[in-house]
Amino acid sequence: MSYIICKDVAFAYENQIVVSGLSFQVDAGDYLCIIGENGTGKTTLMKGLLGLKKPYRGTIVTGDGLKSAEIGYVPQQDAVQRDFPASVYEVVLSGCLNSRGMKPGFGAEEKKRALGNMELLNISGLKNKSFQDLSGGQRQRVLLARSLCATKRLLLLDEPVTGLDPVAAEEFYGVLDALNGKHRITIIMISHDIREAVEHADHILHLSHGGYYFGTTQDYEKSSLGKKFLGGLTDA
Template sequence: MNTAVEVRHLTVSYGEKPVLEDVSLAIPRGSFAAIVGPNGAGKTTLMKTMLGLVKPLAGEVSIPARGRRGAVGYVPQSESIDRDFPISAYEVALMGRYASLGWFRRPGKADKAAAEECLRRVGMEKFALRQIGELSGGQQQRVFLARALAQDAEIYFLDEPLKGVDAVSERAIISILRGLCAEGRTVVMVHHDLRTVRDYFDWVSIINLGVVASGAVEDVFCERNIDRAYSRRAAGAAV
């Protein structure tokens, strides 16, 4: 298997209680992968550790693409964004080009054209000059997706990009992400809606503190694995 991300024996904790315990999994290149699990299962932490934003207590992460600047793209959870910040949709999209520019260099004509093109791809070109806070949740997510597209990364990490998003935006986002995978890029996404896993993704990692199952959707996304992930927490809560 040609892997895009691999984590081995990952343990992460904030304070005394572990959030992730001995997590090992691999995601193949070109796949559209979901990370699912109940609330507090450690999905966001797993993603942040993969990105190097959280230091694990033990274990390692390998992302072979990481050598090049900007090869790893990230779309944060929408709540983590300051909606009052004075920045336009276009400027957010242009930010995607900054990764490959590196320090000090300014975006040129080609970068600006790319940012505009990416806004068009997500259907947000009419809102280019709007301040980010004036857009709806779904529109904001599309702008962040445009930023990710502008980055031209090989692997994308998205943290619940469909949360609080209208149906039109959800369809647009999914079709664009599928397009990225068709080009051989990898998309890893924290997802909360179990009903759509089978329709959207080809790879899924079900986690809850540890890995419950990880593999192709048709192989591992079955009732037994889902029950194991979601009832383990319920059992723990009852104690």
């Protein structure tokens, strides 16, 4: 079943079209990487998938009963996040807010879910540490655990390894591989690293100023666009 279907989507930013004629779908269990040069609309598209920005043209619909509150999101790290004055447990638990609705506080089920996701990501030992005292790799695991409290179905990540050292980045990719392969969580991730995207994802959406590619990773590697950006021949 398809979780997200985009049909002839266009987005405008500051009255300029940045994405146009975009059609693709994301099915349950997919691992999609969105790649492309700066200014091609990757982050704008992510906002559209999250329901934070309406398409200038076309439609984005969710299927298989997916609700917006069931989408987990890991944003790019910024100074506000790094300096957030809360414990690791508090940050992870806050991922349950959407499922609480108007109910005050957190119940036993939400607390159990938070602790379970911390164990899943091997950060239980950081429970009482301050979020702002963590390393970059640890912070990303905490934010990922937080997003898993919001979903068991679909994760959206915006360049999650930016600023991480190579070892931490590779460990984080390994975590995502396990979530997708073992736990069947669907992943949509923006990445600036095309080679890593090809190594880990099973589908590629490559946005460019001259159009876009959408398809399997295997077919992308054979395409003219894939060969160009992966350093191979430019002929199809």
